[in-house]
Amino acid sequence: DAMVIQNPRYQVTQFGKPVTLSCSQTLNHNVMYWYQQKSSQAPKLLFHYYDKDFNNEADTPDNFQSRRPNTSFCFLDIRSPGLGDAAMYLCATSRVAGGSSTDTQYFGPGTRLTVL
Amino acid sequence: KQEVTQIPAALSVPEGENLVLNCSFTDSAIYNLQWFRQDPGKGLTSLLLIQSSQREQTSGRLNASLDKSSGRSTLYIAASQPGDSATYLCAVSEGKLIFGQGTTLQVKP
Numbered sequence: 001d002a003m004v005i006q007n008p009r010y011q012v013t014q015f016g017k018p019v020t021l022s023c024s025q026t027l028n029h030n031v032m033y034w035y036q037q038k039s040s041q042a043p044k045l046l047f048h049y050y051d052k053d054f055n056n057e058a059d060t061p062d063n064f065q066s067r068r069p070n071t072s073f074c075f076l077d078i079r080s081p082g083l084g085d086a087a088m089y090l091c092a093t094s095r096v097a098g099g100s101s102t103d104t105q106y107f108g109p110g111t112r113l114t115v116l
Numbered sequence: 117k118q119e120v121t122q123i124p125a126a127l128s129v130p131e132g133e134n135l136v137l138n139c140s141f142t143d144s145a146i147y148n149l150q151w152f153r154q155d156p157g158k159g160l161t162s163l164l165l166i167q168s169s170q171r172e173q174t175s176g177r178l179n180a181s182l183d184k185s186s187g188r189s190t191l192y193i194a195a196s197q198p199g200d201s202a203t204y205l206c207a208v209s210e211g212k213l214i215f216g217q218g219t220t221l222q223v224k225p
Contacts, residue, residue: 004159006159040217041217042120042205042215042216042217042218043160043205043213043215044215045212045213048212088157090159090160092160103148103209104148104150104162104165105150105162105213106162107152107159107160107161107162108159109158109159110157110158110159112157
């Protein structure tokens with residue numbers, strides 16, 4: 001059974017048109033992460049939630065926001081997508097937030113965003 | 117600032133060959149190191165996690181080692197198969213995951 005689910009798998013939007021990507025998890029993990037991965041590049045952390053605490057990476061553009069209405073769901077909102085925002089967006093979960101030697105992250109299948 | 121480097125960027129081997137993927141990192145103050153597999157257009161699958169206090173972990177045909185003092189990890193794949201073809205990413209945890217850019221492996225039948 002899928003543990004981290006992302007919808008949609010493929011999203012096409014127009015330049016400047018707001019878009020929302022969805023992530024849900026059945027693991028009951030405390031932490032949820034959003035990564036951006038551009039072609040042939042390493043995944044880059046945008047932000048994460050520890051329960052309801054939101055943690056933004058310093059270099060994440062203001063254009064990217066997130067919501068976590070409950071433990072199971074987390075959303076990535078891109079307010080005004082630009083051509084440079086075309087990428088794979090990966091959601092991940094973990095039981096605890098960093099600092100643990102034993103904890104791993106579980107990734108969803110990703111949403112590939114195309115900006116026209 | 118932590119930097120993670122993976123060499124080579126791409127590797128092509130015939131089926132059945134044993135191979136080693138390399139990962140290096142600049143700051144040894146890590147909680148753990150993880151190896152992931154990524155198939156084209158897909159998410160990441162965790163393969164192995166090595167705690168900072170450990171030297172190696174094994175899972176089936178995969179063996180990962182960690183040498184914190186030298187800032188290096190290797191992923192050894194025994195008896196490679198075409199189904200092993202994918203991109204392999206290493207990531208160090210220092211409160212968050214810092215990824216290398218990956219090694220794209222092709223195993224030819």
